[in-house]
Amino acid sequence: MxxxxxxxxxxxxxxxxxxxxxxxxxxVFSFIVAALYSILFLTHSLKKEALTVLKxxxxxxxxxxxxxxxxxxxxxxxxxxxxxxxxxxIIPRYWGYYYDAITDxxxxxxxxxxxxxxxxxxxxxENYPSPIPLPQGEGARGRVKDVFSxxxxxxxxxxxxxxxxxxxxxxxxxxVSDVRFTxxxxxxxxxxxxxxxxxxxxxxxxxxxxxxxxxxxxxxxxDDILELFxxxxxxxxxxxxEVYNELEIPFVASKIREILPDTRPIMKGEIIRTYETxxxxxxxxxxxxxxxxxxxxxILAWDKATGLSAEERQEIGxxxxxxxxxxxxxxxxxxxxIVISFTSIxxxxxxxxxxxxxxxxxxFAPVLRGWSVLFPPFRLIPxxxxxxxxxxxxxxxxxxVASTIIPSWKxxxxxxxxxxxx
Amino acid sequence: xxxxxxxxLILSEILLILALxxxxxxxxERRSIEITAKKILVRELMLTDLSIWTEARYTRHPSQADLFxxxxxxxxxxxxxxxxxxxxxPENIKTWxxxxxx
Amino acid sequence: xxxxxxxxxxxxxxxxGMSDEVKAITDVSIEIKRGEVVVLxxxxxxxKTTLLSLIGCITRPTEGRVIVNGKNVAKLQxxxxxxxxxxxxGFVFQQFNLIRSISVIENIMLPLYPTNIKLSxxxxxxxxxxxxxxISNKKDFKVQRLSGGEQQRAAIARSLINEPEIILADEPTAxxxxxxxxxxxxxxxxxxxxxxxxVIATHDPFIxxxxxxxxxxxxxxxxxxxxxxxxxxV
Numbered sequence: 001m002x003x004x005x006x007x008x009x010x011x012x013x014x015x016x017x018x019x020x021x022x023x024x025x026x027x028v029f030s031f032i033v034a035a036l037y038s039i040l041f042l043t044h045s046l047k048k049e050a051l052t053v054l055k056x057x058x059x060x061x062x063x064x065x066x067x068x069x070x071x072x073x074x075x076x077x078x079x080x081x082x083x084x085x086x087x088x089x090i091i092p093r094y095w096g097y098y099y100d101a102i103t104d105x106x107x108x109x110x111x112x113x114x115x116x117x118x119x120x121x122x123x124x125x126e127n128y129p130s131p132i133p134l135p136q137g138e139g140a141r142g143r144v145k146d147v148f149s150x151x152x153x154x155x156x157x158x159x160x161x162x163x164x165x166x167x168x169x170x171x172x173x174x175x176v177s178d179v180r181f182t183x184x185x186x187x188x189x190x191x192x193x194x195x196x197x198x199x200x201x202x203x204x205x206x207x208x209x210x211x212x213x214x215x216x217x218x219x220x221x222x223d224d225i226l227e228l229f230x231x232x233x234x235x236x237x238x239x240x241x242e243v244y245n246e247l248e249i250p251f252v253a254s255k256i257r258e259i260l261p262d263t264r265p266i267m268k269g270e271i272i273r274t275y276e277t278x279x280x281x282x283x284x285x286x287x288x289x290x291x292x293x294x295x296x297x298x299i300l301a302w303d304k305a306t307g308l309s310a311e312e313r314q315e316i317g318x319x320x321x322x323x324x325x326x327x328x329x330x331x332x333x334x335x336x337x338i339v340i341s342f343t344s345i346x347x348x349x350x351x352x353x354x355x356x357x358x359x360x361x362x363x364f365a366p367v368l369r370g371w372s373v374l375f376p377p378f379r380l381i382p383x384x385x386x387x388x389x390x391x392x393x394x395x396x397x398x399x400x401v402a403s404t405i406i407p408s409w410k411x412x413x414x415x416x417x418x419x420x421x422x
Numbered sequence: 423x424x425x426x427x428x429x430x431l432i433l434s435e436i437l438l439i440l441a442l443x444x445x446x447x448x449x450x451e452r453r454s455i456e457i458t459a460k461k462i463l464v465r466e467l468m469l470t471d472l473s474i475w476t477e478a479r480y481t482r483h484p485s486q487a488d489l490f491x492x493x494x495x496x497x498x499x500x501x502x503x504x505x506x507x508x509x510x511x512p513e514n515i516k517t518w519x520x521x522x523x524x
Numbered sequence: 525x526x527x528x529x530x531x532x533x534x535x536x537x538x539x540x541g542m543s544d545e546v547k548a549i550t551d552v553s554i555e556i557k558r559g560e561v562v563v564l565x566x567x568x569x570x571x572k573t574t575l576l577s578l579i580g581c582i583t584r585p586t587e588g589r590v591i592v593n594g595k596n597v598a599k600l601q602x603x604x605x606x607x608x609x610x611x612x613x614g615f616v617f618q619q620f621n622l623i624r625s626i627s628v629i630e631n632i633m634l635p636l637y638p639t640n641i642k643l644s645x646x647x648x649x650x651x652x653x654x655x656x657x658x659i660s661n662k663k664d665f666k667v668q669r670l671s672g673g674e675q676q677r678a679a680i681a682r683s684l685i686n687e688p689e690i691i692l693a694d695e696p697t698a699x700x701x702x703x704x705x706x707x708x709x710x711x712x713x714x715x716x717x718x719x720x721x722x723v724i725a726t727h728d729p730f731i732x733x734x735x736x737x738x739x740x741x742x743x744x745x746x747x748x749x750x751x752x753x754x755x756x757x758v
Contacts, residue, residue: 382446
C-alpha cells in the first residue's frame with residue numbers, strides 16, 4: 001500500500017512537470033467525454049420519456065393509403081372495423097399541418113369534440129402510478145373537456161384555461177402562444193383552404209411542462225377543422241382503434257388489412273419501436289459528427305503514447321538504474337493513464353450532466369434545432385442509464401491506460417545500462 | 423503529499439456524481455407527476471409523437487409518416503434532417519416557399 | 525577483510541551476433557573487499573563503465589560469474605537483480621542522471637519509492653543526508669537550478685538513500701572543476717570512513733592520487749592490465 005501511494009505521488013510530480021501539456025490533454029479529453037455523455041444523456045432521457053409517455057398512444061391507428069400516399073379515410077370504414085372481435089372504441093382523428101407564413105412555422109392542428117376521446121374501463125388507475133388520485137367514474141374520464149377541468153387533475157398542470165368546447169375556440173401549445181404573442185383570451189387567425197381568414201378565440205394554453213408533446217398544437221373543434229382544411233364531412237385523417245387485449249393488436253391489424261386492403265394500420269408497438277430506433281439513429285448522427293473530434297484525440301493519444309520521447313526513455317532508464325523494477329515502472333505508467341483518464345472522465349461526466357439536465361442541452365440545441373421555428377425547450381427528466389455510463393467509462397479508460405502502458409513496456413524491460421553510458 | 427490532493431479530488435468528483443445521481447432519482451420521483459400528466463395528454467388527445475422537429479411530416483410525426491414516399495411535403499421541398507439542422511436553406515427558398523404556400 | 529564482490533572470467537558482448545557486435549570486456553577477474561576504495565582506471569572505451577554496471581547488477585555478463593555477497597548474480601532474473609540493486613548498491617552516474625523539473629529532495633527520495641517504507645520516513649532520511657552533504661538549503665529547488673557540484677552532491681545523496689554497502693561511481697568528477705572535485709572526493713572519503721565500499725571508474729588522474737584509495741585497477745581494451753595496491757594491504 002505504502003509503495004503504491006508513493007508511486008502515485010511520483011506519478012503526480014512527473015505529470016506536473018509537463019503540466020501544460022497534461023492539462024491540455026485533460027481538457028480535450030474532458031470535452032470529448034462531456035460531448036459523448038451529453039449525447040447519451042440527452043437521447044436516453046428523450047427516449048425514455050417518449051417510450052413511457054407514448055405507451056398511452058392508441059393501440060392502432062388506421063390510415064388510408066392511396067397511390068402510395070397517406071389519404072383521408074372515409075368514416076364508414078369504422079363500421080367495418082367495429083365488426084372485428086376484440087375491438088373496443090373506434091374514434092376518427094382529425095388533424096393536419098398548417099404552415100403559418102407569418103412566423104414561418106408549422107403547426108399541428110387537431111380537431112376534437114366532447115365525445116370522440118378514447119375511453120374504456122379496462123385500463124383504469126393501474127396505468128397511472130400517480131400519487132394524485134385520478135378521477136373516478138364516467139363523468140370524469142373520457143371527455144377531454146372534463147378531464148382537463150377536473151379539480152384533481154389541475155394539479156398536474158396540463159393546461160392553463162380549458163379545452164375548446166364551442167366552435168371558433170382553440171387551445172394552443174406554448175410554442176404557438178410564444179411565436180404568435182398571444183395567450184388566453186387572445187386571438188389567432190388561420191387561413192382556410194378557400195383563402196378565408198378564420199379567427200379563433202384562445203381559451204387554453206398547454207403548460208410548458210408538456211411542450212415536448214404539445215408545443216406546436218392548435219386544438220380546435222372538429223367542425224372547425226373540417227372547414228379549415230376543406231375536408232368532406234364523411235372523411236377523417238385517420239382512425240384510432242382501441243384493442244382490449246394488447247396481445248391481439250397484431251391480429252386485429254392483419255384483420256383490418258384483410259377487410260380494408262387500402263389501409264395501413266400502425267400498431268402502438270411500431271410507434272414505440274420508431275422512437276427506439278429514432279433516437280438511436282439521431283444520436284448516431286450526432287455521434288458521427290463528434291467522431292472527428294474523437295479520432296483527433298485518438299491520434300493525439302497514440303502519438304503521445306507511441307512516441308515515447310528520449311526524455312521519458314531516459315527517465316525510465318534512471319528509475320531502473322536506481323532500483324525500480326519493471327513492474328514499478330509499469331505501475332507508474334498505469335497511474336499516469338489512470339490519473340489523466342479518471343480526472344477527465346469524471347469531469348466530463350459532471351459537465352455533461354450539468355449541460356443536459358441543468359442547462360437544457362443548450363450547446364446541442366442549436367444543432368438539433370436546425371432552422372426549426374417551434375422548438376420546444378428541453379426540460380429533461382434526468383433519466384440516466386448506468387449501463388451506458390459504465391460502457392463509456394470502460395471504453396475510454398481502458399484504451400487510454402493501455403496506450404500509456406504498452407509503449408513503455410519495451411523501455412521498461414530493457415537493462416538500464418544505457419543510462420550508465422549517458 | 424500530492425497524492426492526497428489527487429485522491430481527494432477524485433473522491434469529491436465521485437461524490438458529486440453520486441449526489442447528482444441521487445438528485446436525479448429524486449427529480450424523477452418528483453416529476454413523475456409530470457409524466458402522469460403527459461400520459462393523460464397522450465391518451466386523451468390520442469397523440470402518437472413528440473413535438474420536437476416540426477418542419478416536416480416525417481420529423482413531426484415519424485411514427486405516422488410513410489417513409490417510402492419521396493418528396494413528402496412537396497416536390498421541391500428541401501431536406502430537413504440532418505442537413506437541415508446544420509445548414510439553413512437559402513433565404514430565397516424560404517421566402518419563395520412562404521409566398522407559394524400563402 | 526572479506527570479499528564483497530568478485531568477478532570470475534567475466535566477458536560482456538553487446539549486440540552479440542549482430543553486425544554492430546562489441547566486445548566490451550574480456551575475461552575479467554577481480555575481487556573487491558568490504559570497506560575498500562577501488563578505482564577502475566583507464567581511457568574511455570576501456571570497459572570501466574561496463575565492468576561497473578556488471579558489478580552493480582545493472583547488466584548481466586555474457587560469460588563468467590559475478591558474485592555479490594557470496595551469491596552468483598549472473599543468471600538471476602531481472603526482479604531479483606533489482607532487489608539486490610536496491611539493497612546493496614548506490615549509483616553515482618557520470619551525467620548525474622537526476623530527473624529534471626522535480627525537486628532535489630524528490631530526486632533523492634526516488635530510489636525508495638517502490639518500497640514499503642513510509643514517505644515521511646524516507647523524507648527524514650533524505651533530509652539528514654542532504655544535511656550531511658551540505659545541500660539542505662536547496663531541498664525544494666528544481667534540479668536544473670543547481671550548479672554542477674550541487675547536482676553531483678544531490679546524485680551522491682540519492683545513491684545513499686537506500687543505505688547501500690557499496691557505492692559505485694562512474695566518472696564522478698567528469699563535469700566538475702578541481703575545487704568541486706576535491707569536495708566530492710572528500711565526501712567519498714568520509715563515506716569510506718563510515719564503512720562504505722566504494723568503486724570509482726575514472727580516467728581523472730586527480731582521483732587516483734587520493735590518499736584514501738587503496739587499490740587501482742587499470743583497464744585497457746576490455747582487459748585488466750594492472751592492479752596496483754597503493755597502500756599496503758591491511
